[in-house]
Amino acid sequence: MELKLSISELSEKTGLSIDTIRYYEKIGILPSPHRKGNGQREYTSGDLERFIFITQLKRTQMPLKEIDRYIQFYIDQDYESCYQVLHTHKVEIEEQMAEMSMALEKINYKLTNFKSLVSDRNGKHN
Amino acid sequence: MELKLSISELSEKTGLSIDTIRYYEKIGILPSPHRKGNGQREYTSGDLERFIFITQLKRTQMPLKEIDRYIQFYIDQDYESCYQVLHTHKVEIEEQMAEMSMALEKINYKLTNFKSLVSDRNGKHN
DNA sequence: ATAGCGCCTGGAGTATAGTCTAGGTCAAAT
DNA sequence: ATTTGACCTAGACTATACTCCAGGCGCTAT
Numbered sequence: 594m595e596l597k598l599s600i601s602e603l604s605e606k607t608g609l610s611i612d613t614i615r616y617y618e619k620i621g622i623l624p625s626p627h628r629k630g631n632g633q634r635e636y637t638s639g640d641l642e643r644f645i646f647i648t649q650l651k652r653t654q655m656p657l658k659e660i661d662r663y664i665q666f667y668i669d670q671d672y673e674s675c676y677q678v679l680h681t682h683k684v685e686i687e688e689q690m691a692e693m694s695m696a697l698e699k700i701n702y703k704l705t706n707f708k709s710l711v712s713d714r715n716g717k718h719n
Numbered sequence: 720m721e722l723k724l725s726i727s728e729l730s731e732k733t734g735l736s737i738d739t740i741r742y743y744e745k746i747g748i749l750p751s752p753h754r755k756g757n758g759q760r761e762y763t764s765g766d767l768e769r770f771i772f773i774t775q776l777k778r779t780q781m782p783l784k785e786i787d788r789y790i791q792f793y794i795d796q797d798y799e800s801c802y803q804v805l806h807t808h809k810v811e812i813e814e815q816m817a818e819m820s821m822a823l824e825k826i827n828y829k830l831t832n833f834k835s836l837v838s839d840r841n842g843k844h845n
Numbered sequence: 846a847t848a849g850c851g852c853c854t855g856g857a858g859t860a861t862a863g864t865c866t867a868g869g870t871c872a873a874a875t
Numbered sequence: 876a877t878t879t880g881a882c883c884t885a886g887a888c889t890a891t892a893c894t895c896c897a898g899g900c901g902c903t904a905t
Contacts, residue, residue: 599881599882600881600882601881601882610863610864611882612863612864612865613862613863613864615883615884616862616863616864620862631870631871631872631882631883632870632871632882632883633871633881633882633883634882634883646825649818649821649822649825650822652815652818652822653818653819653822654780656861656862657861657862657863658861672833672836672837673833673837675829675833676830676833676834676837679826679829679830679833680830682826683823683826683827683830686819686822686823686826687823689819690816690819690820692775692778692779693779693812693815693816693819694816695775696775696776696778696779696812697809697812697813699772699775700805700808700809700812701809703801703805704802704805704806704809707798707799707801707802707805708802710798711798711799711802725851725852726851726852727851727852736893736894737852738893738894738895739892739893739894741853741854742892742893742894746892757852757853757900757901757902758852758853758854758900758901759851759852759853759901760852760853782891782892783891783892784891
């Protein structure tokens with residue numbers, strides 16, 4: 594027997610709002626889940642897994658349009674294009690991580706500067 | 720004699736559009752530069768440096784409002800608050816980097832899967 | 846002197862990604 | 876039987892971050 598999730602349960606598990614979940618479904622990046630007799634959405638653990646991957650892509654700055662492209666290729670079983678899209682995103686993530694390291698260095702430098710400015714002003718007894 | 724830059728030169732050096740530069744000035748995250756007699760903006764190398772730091776914050780996903788907060792604290796010489804804001808952003812960058820590593824792992828896993836799906840379909844002679 | 850270029854301003858328009866509202870259905874609890 | 880709570884839809888609204896446009900100024904080259 595498969596575990597079924599309501600939209601609010603899915604929302605809790607993924608951290609996305611109920612509105613966002615419906616929005617993603619509307620723009621096509623989440624498959625329309627099975628509906629119960631009364632029309633309410635019912636999610637499977639498979640849905641949950643796909644959902645989690647999508648949110649991971651989103652949190653690494655992949656635009657929804659690009660996520661959508663990926664999903665459509667996946668639905669069309671065009672795995673070569675899936676590979677392409679994901680590979681491009683991978684390169685982007687790597688670039689972003691490189692930028693973040695550089696920014697961190699600069700920020701750490703500034704933080705030490707601010708710290709000494711602050712302690713000087715306080716007569717350095719802290 | 721200080722080197723002066725026009726807005727288009729600054730744009731070239733920073734990769735931000737002229738419109739964006741004027742927009743940033745309007746919302747207060749860039750100081751209004753000195754103006755030439757005819758009203759045109761003239762940037763110093765100090766301006767350029769500040770500009771580059773700002774774009775670095777922006778590229779690491781710091782919202783413009785937060786950048787603005789930082790700048791205002793800096794102008795007010797409230798270095799303790801500068802420290803706070805920058806420190807908060809540092810933590811955010813570190814979290815983002817952690818998420819990116821996790822996403823990279825998952826993406827690499829998916830990439831190898833897609834690769835084998837594609838080569839299977841092609842009769843695996845490549 | 847006039848045409849072209851780079852710059853100026855204020856304000857309108859756009860893209861992205863949601864978020865909120867009004868009005869309605871259904872099932873369980875009082 | 877009616878109230879409550881979770882859900883539904885369509886569509887309006889919002890926030891963020893630009894981007895574009897119209898109309899105008901001032902210097903340089905023809």
